[in-house]
Amino acid sequence: MLITNTRRTRDVLLRQLSRLARRAVFGSLSETYRTCGWPGCRCHQGHKHGPHVYVSYRGPDGTTGYYVPRALTEPMRAGVAAWQELQQVLRQLAELNRQRLWERKRARGSRRSRGSSPTRAAEHL
Numbered sequence: 633m634l635i636t637n638t639r640r641t642r643d644v645l646l647r648q649l650s651r652l653a654r655r656a657v658f659g660s661l662s663e664t665y666r667t668c669g670w671p672g673c674r675c676h677q678g679h680k681h682g683p684h685v686y687v688s689y690r691g692p693d694g695t696t697g698y699y700v701p702r703a704l705t706e707p708m709r710a711g712v713a714a715w716q717e718l719q720q721v722l723r724q725l726a727e728l729n730r731q732r733l734w735e736r737k738r739a740r741g742s743r744r745s746r747g748s749s750p751t752r753a754a755e756h757l
């Protein structure tokens with residue numbers, strides 16, 4: 633019963649994984665406000681331009697990132713949220729994997745102790 637439930641949970645998690653992976657975007661979002669190069673612009677009186685959505689992530693050469701076009705802000709937010717959720721689902725799957733290894737070891741352990749019983753030893757002779 634426990635095994636069936638675990639298997640069902642695993643299937644649900646794997647389906648979530650595949651659904652999330654289809655739209656996940658790696659990185660974290662932040663919003664910045666900037667001043668421009670026009671001397672008379674209102675941004676120099678405190679009304680800065682923005683928010684500009686920025687995605688930063690750790691690349692092979694350290695932290696890097698890029699600005700997100702305004703039209704893509706919402707799908708990018710969803711993508712980054714999917715990435716976060718993906719980590720949670722992966723953690724749950726990894727925990728199931730760990731539990732399965734433990735259960736397998738327990739099962740092997742009980743088989744071994746049965747195998748070393750005098751009766752079983754006699755059968756092998």
Ligand SMILES: [Zn+2]
Nearest residue numbers: 667668673675
């Ligand atoms: Zn400006």
